[in-house]
Amino acid sequence: MTEVNFPGARRSDMYVETEERPEPVAVATKALEEPADPFVEPEAAQAADPVQAPRKDADEEDIEPIGAAKSGLNGLLNQLFGGLLTLAPSAKELHARELEASRGRFEALIRQSSWTRAVGLLVANKKGTAGKTPLSILLGGVLAAIRGGSVAIVETSDDKGQLAYRAEGDPQLGMGELVANVSNVRTQSQLRGYTVTQTSFASVIGSTPQWRPPLTRQNVLDVASIVDEHFTIRVMDTGNQYSSGPFGAAVDVADVLVIPTMLAQDAVSEALELLEFLEHQGPEAARLARTAIVVMMSDGRPEFKPSRLKKQFMDKGIAEDHIYAVPYDAHVAERGALTLGKLAPATRQALTAIAAGVVAQTNQNVFAKDQNR
Incomplete structure (x- = not known):
C-alpha cells in the first residue's frame, strides 16, 4: 500500500477504545435483537509514530519504564511521601496515558498532512x-x-x-x-x-x-x-x-x-x-x-x-x-x-x-x- 506524507503511519493505529458506554437515554430500553456490545473499538495496536525512526526490539534497548503513578490513590500517596514511595499507576491511569498518547499521534497526522x-x-x-x-x-x-x-x-x-x-x-x-x-x-x-x-x-x-x-x-x-x-x-x-x-x-x-x-x-x-x-x-x-x-x-x-x-x-x-x-x-x-x-x-x-x-x-x-x- 502506498503511503503518502507519513510512511510510518498504520491504519491499525486509527482506533480508540472507551472504557464503557455512556448511559443510554430513556427510550433505549430494549435492543431489537440481543443486547448490543459495548460501544468500543478494538484496542489500538502498537504502531510506529509517523515521524519517528523505526523502533528497535526490546532485546536491543531498554524498555522505557512506565513511571510512578501521578493520579488516583497511588499518585496521591506518591506525592504525600515526597518520592519515598514509587507506587505504580493503576489500570485506569495507564489507560488514560494510552489515550493521551494515541490522541497526540492522531492530531499530529491531521495537522501535518498537506x-x-x-x-x-x-x-x-x-x-x-x-x-x-x-x-x-x-x-x-x-x-x-x-x-x-x-x-x-x-x-x-x-x-x-x-x-x-x-x-x-x-x-x-x-x-x-x-x-x-x-x-x-x-x-x-x-x-x-x-x-x-x-x-x-x-x-x-x-x-x-x-x-x-x-x-x-x-x-x-x-x-x-x-x-x-x-x-x-x-x-x-x-x-x-x-x-x-x-x-x-x-x-x-x-x-x-x-x-x-x-x-x-x-x-x-x-x-x-x-x-x-x-x-x-x-x-x-x-x-x-x-x-x-x-x-x-x-x-x-x-x-x-x-x-x-x-x-x-x-x-x-x-x-x-x-x-x-x-x-x-x-x-x-x-x-x-x-x-x-x-x-x-x-x-x-x-x-x-x-x-x-x-x-x-x-x-x-x-x-x-x-x-x-
Whole structure:
C-alpha cells in the first residue's frame, strides 16, 4: 500500500477504545435483537509514530519504564511521601496515558498532512436521519480545530437541508444566495459573507430559513470550485437522492467517502446500496466505495448488535480498520446546534480517531487520483 506524507503511519493505529458506554437515554430500553456490545473499538495496536525512526526490539534497548503513578490513590500517596514511595499507576491511569498518547499521534497526522490542492470529503447515506449532518459538522469541526481552520462544511443536498440548523449561529446569507451570486465572488472575504464560523473555526455554508431553489449539478460544481480556492478541506453534507445532479457532482469532486449509519438495519442497508451504486459509476467513484470510511453512531434508540452490522460492511469489501464507532452523546442526541466543547470526552476522542483515519485515507486517495491524471 502506498503511503503518502507519513510512511510510518498504520491504519491499525486509527482506533480508540472507551472504557464503557455512556448511559443510554430513556427510550433505549430494549435492543431489537440481543443486547448490543459495548460501544468500543478494538484496542489500538502498537504502531510506529509517523515521524519517528523505526523502533528497535526490546532485546536491543531498554524498555522505557512506565513511571510512578501521578493520579488516583497511588499518585496521591506518591506525592504525600515526597518520592519515598514509587507506587505504580493503576489500570485506569495507564489507560488514560494510552489515550493521551494515541490522541497526540492522531492530531499530529491531521495537522501535518498537506496536499497541493484542496481535498473533498463526501458524507453520504441514502437513509434520512442516518447522521450525515451531525457527522459533517463534527468531523469538519475536529479537522478545523486541529488544523487551525481552512475547513468548509457545505450543504450539497438538492433541497434545503438541516446543516445551518445543526450548526452554530444564524446565517444571514447561505447556499441559495451564494449560488445566485457565485460569478461575482472572487475573494475569501466575499466568500466568507456566505458562511458562519464555528467555535471550532470551521466555516459552514448552509441555507437561511428562507426557501431556496433546488440545487443543480452545475451549482455544486461552481460552489466547490470557489470554496477550493480559499479552503484546504471541503466537507460535503449530501442529500438522499443518488441519481440527482447535485449528488453526482459531489461524487465527482470527492476524494474520500465517509458513510455514517445508526445501528439499525434500514440505515445499514441504504449504506450498502450506496456502495453498490458507486461501484457502477466509473473508476473514481468505485475508488470511493472501496476505500470508504464507515462510522457507526448511536442516538439512544433501540439498536441492532454492532458486530452483526459491521460484518455486513466487511462482506461488502470494507476493511475492518475502516469501520469506526462513536458512542452515544447526549449533546448530539438533543438535535440542536452542535458545539465541539459540549461533547463528552469519549466522543471527542472517537471523532479525533475518525478524523485521523479520514486524513490517512485522503493522503492515499489524493496521491493515487492525481497520479492517474
